[in-house]
Amino acid sequence: MLRYRIALSVVAVAATSSAFAPGWQVARINKQIRSTAALYATKIDFDDDEPCVVGGNIVQSCEVVSADDQSTTRTTGTQSKLSAATNLGKCICGAGSFALPHVFLDEGVLGGTLAMTMCGLLAAITMQSINRSRYTVSRIENVEPPTSYVALTEMALGGSVSKLVFGLTLAASLGVCSTYIVFVGQTLASLSADEVSNNIVHLIAPNVDEKTWEIITAGTVYPLSLIRNYGVFAFTSALGVTAVLGGIATTLVYGVFVDPGLGIFEALSAVTELKMWPDSIADAFGGSFGTIAYLFCVNFLTFPIINSMKNAEEDYSGAVSSAVAVIWVVNVVFALICLSFYGDSTQDLVLQNLDNGPYLSALKILLCIDLLFTFPVVFSSGRQILENSILGEDVEKDDENETSLALSRAAITAGAVGTCFGLSQLGGFGTVANLVGGLAQGTLAFIVPPSIEVSLSRRSGENSVAKEIPQWAVGSFGVAVVAAVTYFTLKESIS
Numbered sequence: 001m002l003r004y005r006i007a008l009s010v011v012a013v014a015a016t017s018s019a020f021a022p023g024w025q026v027a028r029i030n031k032q033i034r035s036t037a038a039l040y041a042t043k044i045d046f047d048d049d050e051p052c053v054v055g056g057n058i059v060q061s062c063e064v065v066s067a068d069d070q071s072t073t074r075t076t077g078t079q080s081k082l083s084a085a086t087n088l089g090k091c092i093c094g095a096g097s098f099a100l101p102h103v104f105l106d107e108g109v110l111g112g113t114l115a116m117t118m119c120g121l122l123a124a125i126t127m128q129s130i131n132r133s134r135y136t137v138s139r140i141e142n143v144e145p146p147t148s149y150v151a152l153t154e155m156a157l158g159g160s161v162s163k164l165v166f167g168l169t170l171a172a173s174l175g176v177c178s179t180y181i182v183f184v185g186q187t188l189a190s191l192s193a194d195e196v197s198n199n200i201v202h203l204i205a206p207n208v209d210e211k212t213w214e215i216i217t218a219g220t221v222y223p224l225s226l227i228r229n230y231g232v233f234a235f236t237s238a239l240g241v242t243a244v245l246g247g248i249a250t251t252l253v254y255g256v257f258v259d260p261g262l263g264i265f266e267a268l269s270a271v272t273e274l275k276m277w278p279d280s281i282a283d284a285f286g287g288s289f290g291t292i293a294y295l296f297c298v299n300f301l302t303f304p305i306i307n308s309m310k311n312a313e314e315d316y317s318g319a320v321s322s323a324v325a326v327i328w329v330v331n332v333v334f335a336l337i338c339l340s341f342y343g344d345s346t347q348d349l350v351l352q353n354l355d356n357g358p359y360l361s362a363l364k365i366l367l368c369i370d371l372l373f374t375f376p377v378v379f380s381s382g383r384q385i386l387e388n389s390i391l392g393e394d395v396e397k398d399d400e401n402e403t404s405l406a407l408s409r410a411a412i413t414a415g416a417v418g419t420c421f422g423l424s425q426l427g428g429f430g431t432v433a434n435l436v437g438g439l440a441q442g443t444l445a446f447i448v449p450p451s452i453e454v455s456l457s458r459r460s461g462e463n464s465v466a467k468e469i470p471q472w473a474v475g476s477f478g479v480a481v482v483a484a485v486t487y488f489t490l491k492e493s494i495s
Contacts, residue, residue, distance in 0.1 A: 079310065087305050088302065095183050099349055100350075101338035102350070106278060140456065149299070168440045172300065173378060182214065188208070197361065218424075225379050243367045247363060267341060271336050288430065289434070299444050348429055386415075423436075
């Protein structure tokens with residue numbers, strides 16, 4: 001849940017000012033591009049109804065850069081390598097961690113560990129590749145390094161591909177929001193159906209099914225998504241950290257001391273008795289690898305972190321390696337220990353394996369509340385993409401059309417929330433996260449970055465077969481991920 005808070009609204013919202021304008025030929029669009037560059041560089045100049053929100057979950061500073069300033073002036077960021085690594089870790093770790101034990105159930109101990117290793121390693125390599133490409137294109141074009149994924153893609157691969165990146169960012173935004181709806185729906189449905197624990201959700205709304213909870217969730221986040229002052233949601237950063245870390249720690253403690261309650265050494269020894277490899281490699285790859293990509297493939301979220309660093313050219317690669325390594329260890333250990341607790345009974349979200357006593361039900365409700373208030377922040381990027389493409393950038397806010405504009409925005413928001421709800425009906429959390437991670441995030445992480453690097457190496461005259469083979473290998477792997485995940489999801493939906 002926390003993983004998308006740091007940067008998504010900055011990355012995608014900023015991109016909206018130019019990606020739908022063919023060729024970027026018009027003078028008005030040129031002005032917008034300059035404004036977008038300022039926004040990407042985390043120098044934010046919001047309208048009064050959408051003020052800058054300072055903090056790790058939104059932007060790093062609120063200094064104003066004039067949209068008419070055509071110079072290449074960019075204030076150097078302030079983040080250290082450690083700070084950047086911490087923020088990257090926040091991007092990666094979140095609600096998806098609770099789906100990993102079931103991923104390991106499908107893929108096996110060694111299969112799941114191998115998949116996590118491959119995904120984490122390749123995601124780190126491509127995130128580092130993106131940063132290198134920024135400086136490569138800067139030297140080729142003799143300009144400042146691009147400060148957004150869309151701008152980098154435009155300079156390296158052209159306008160058509162940059163629009164694809166733009167569209168995938170929209171898909172990722174709405175897709176991630178749909179997983180939030182599923183998470184809340186599944187969690188509250190399990191609480192509502194539990195007659196034994198007599199938890200507060202069951203007392204208030206007994207035996208309400210998952211779909212009804214998802215409808216209620218969509219109805220709840222809709223008015224929250226109309227709020228345009230994101231400062232209202234700034235408190236969710238601390239809430240999210242507490243909820244996620246508390247959820248992971250509580251799940252482990254519960255399994256060690258309560259159910260099955262055999263102690264940590266017995267749990268570790270039980271790992272050796274688990275299935276080592278998947279029953280079907282094809283089904284495991286297509287059915288669960290995207291959930292791992294949902295965690296690690298945060299390439300399109302990293303530009304605000306890059307822009308905020310003191311020395312991104314030298315320090316960013318190390319920050320990526322540190323963040324990915326730590327999160328890899330935490331998630332592999334968490335997934336394996338939880339799987340040793342519950343074996344074949346491991347649920348789609350491992351939280352559902354815990355009972356619903358007063359403290360555990362309070363933790364689950366806290367996670368749901370956090371997602372309800374995280375939804376508008378993540379959703380804002382997709383909403384702004386749609387608003388700017390449908391309504392245009394230069395809508396006048398005079399008294400005559402203010403009501404019409406508000407109604408149009410409300411209708412667009414309703415359609416987008418409805419789309420999120422529709423995606424949530426494809427299956428459980430694992431299924432939806434698998435589709436979002438494998439299709440949208442997988443393309444942005446495994447296909448686009450190597451394509452950019454190959455294109456730039458050829459333009460710079462530094463290409464060679466030896467240098468291109470690894471890039472083609474990563475790109476081919478990305479195509480396999482996207483194809484397998486899409487096929488598996490369609491197969492599951494039809495069946």
